[in-house]
Amino acid sequence: MPGSFSIGRIGGIRIEINASWLIILVLLTISLATSWFPTTIPGLRTTAYIGLGFVASILLFVSVLLHELAHSLVARAKGLPVNSITLFIFGGVSNLEQEPRTAGAEFQLSIVGPLVSIIIGIVSLLIAAVLPGIRALDALLSYLGVTNILLGIFNLIPGFPLDGGRVLRSIIWGATGNLRAATQASTIIGQIVAYLFILAGILEVFGGNIFGGIWIGFIGWFLLNAARTANMQSMLEGMFRGVTxxxxxxxxxxxxxxxxxxxxxxxxxxxxxxxxxxxxxxxxxxxxxxxxxxxxxxxxxxxxxxxxxxxxxxxxxxxxxxxxxxxxxxxxxxxxxxxxxxxxxxxxxxxxxxxxxxxxxxxxxxxxxxxxxxxxxxxxxxxxxxxx
Ligand SMILES: [Zn+2]
Missing domain, CATH: 3.10.580.10 (CBS-domain)
Structure with missing residues (x-):
């Protein structure tokens, strides 16, 4: 991805951060420091809220990184070389050199990401419930817990390029043996999901939530592009099948x-x-x-x-x-x-x-x-x- 820099390697996989990620780090810190933390733990100083907002944002990105690492490690265990993981404005991407050869491999490597997010969420909520009330920690873990669970569920929406879209594709692929039909079905659902996001974004903007609406619309636009590209690549791939x-x-x-x-x-x-x-x-x-x-x-x-x-x-x-x-x-x-x-x-x-x-x-x-x-x-x- 252009505009990315490497921050190191985990298990031989290069971890990259895209410049767009820094924008979201700032926005998320500000948003947490001005809304979530002041409402859940009132009475602290502004600097404390900013500090908590920053820590929470970093921990959220660590969670996203763990989600991607789960995809990448399962992919590697299935014999697919993994180049790098990039964190960018809409989350993370695992850059695989090849795609899974079997429906089973695709199913496992796709579903493991959302599962990891949901597990991180549940563990965070459990720790928050078990630890006696340190209010700041409680607010932090509750935020991480709920956000990771929502992230896991969001990624399970069955439209390509979301993980759920790949899970759906692998199921259709496994059941019919027809990868192209499976790709077509999951990218069509992906485009419908994307249009729903854009529509929801427009409604939010008209409802007065301008920033949130633009953001949701932006995600929809990103999903739409990815689904269309996937569909086109699938057609090209069909055209070149058997060509050396x-x-x-x-x-x-x-x-x-x-x-x-x-x-x-x-x-x-x-x-x-x-x-x-x-x-x-x-x-x-x-x-x-x-x-x-x-x-x-x-x-x-x-x-x-x-x-x-x-x-x-x-x-x-x-x-x-x-x-x-x-x-x-x-x-x-x-x-x-x-x-x-x-x-x-x-x-x-x-x-x-x-x-x-x-x-x-x-x-x-x-x-x-x-x-x-x-x-x-x-x-x-x-x-x-x-x-x-
Ligand atoms: Zn994922």
Missing amino acids: VGQAMQPAYATVEANRTLEQLVDGVLLPTGARTVPVTQMGRFAGIISLAEIRHYPRDQWNQVTVGQAMVPADQLRAVAPGQSLNDALPLMVGHERDILPVVDLDGQLLGILSRDGIVHLIEIRRGLNIPHPARAGGDQQLPHAS
């Missing part, structure tokens, strides 16, 4: 030698060909990739001194794909990068070609133009961002 990287790749028309300067690259390759990302070769072998982002690291007056080899992303830091790999497995590797191509490399590290977004769009057009049906294959793989 080798069938979709193109020859690398433009390449550059590592010992060329950035100036030679820009004037001799990028401008004449219109390519934005170019594979780099060193003595005929694939050495890395260079794109506009890497070139922009250097001020213009250094372009005639810096070589492509110095500026490129070297091959060992890149995800290369093999020609026999399925296109559906390769596509998620292209998402979220400014680099719009993936190198296709054989076992000896020789560059065979490139997989580019433009090339894939081309492929879609040709298949559609010639009316080539996609080969059906029961229960394939799919790539959907997991949000919670």
Whole structure:
């Protein structure tokens, strides 16, 4: 996610915080310090309320992090590599590299998050009930308890991209064996849920709760986008089922030698060909990739001194794909990068070609133009961002 910074690792999983999260941290602290704490424990100083509001906000985000860790750890136990967890304005996201291969795995990794939230909520409420009345602690734990339980229940609403939507999808998938139909059903319900949120937000605004209404509407808008994207990805995935990287790749028309300067690259390759990302070769072998982002690291007056080899992303830091790999497995590797191509490399590290977004769009057009049906294959793989 752009605008995110890493705060460390837990069990090898990178934990990131998005800048938007800081906004919500401030808003939540202010809201708790001016409403929840003054009404439940009156008579304290303003600074005490702000302190309590801040602690409660941090603990809530720790709870969200535990929710995401639960998803991520179950995913890893199912053999799915987990890149990172990002906390952002609407909660958390576990960034999985692949999607579950079976309905059972998807069911377990989706339901565990809400379960953890509900358990944290119940435990907080129990501790609040058992501990003799320290009022501040009581107010803090009650807030955490109720909020986590609501969060767990909210996430169980059966519309994609909420966890409940994935649970529903896994149940339909398991019952029918048809992943696409299951995705379609859960994303349609997800869109209905999203529209209900937007409608509720509008009604709240007209009812006078302007901030709350805008917030609810915003969540609805976020859910709507995620559900639509998921639906589209599911359609693309159906279209590419059975297609390999080798069938979709193109020859690398433009390449550059590592010992060329950035100036030679820009004037001799990028401008004449219109390519934005170019594979780099060193003595005929694939050495890395260079794109506009890497070139922009250097001020213009250094372009005639810096070589492509110095500026490129070297091959060992890149995800290369093999020609026999399925296109559906390769596509998620292209998402979220400014680099719009993936190198296709054989076992000896020789560059065979490139997989580019433009090339894939081309492929879609040709298949559609010639009316080539996609080969059906029961229960394939799919790539959907997991949000919670
Ligand atoms: Zn979740």
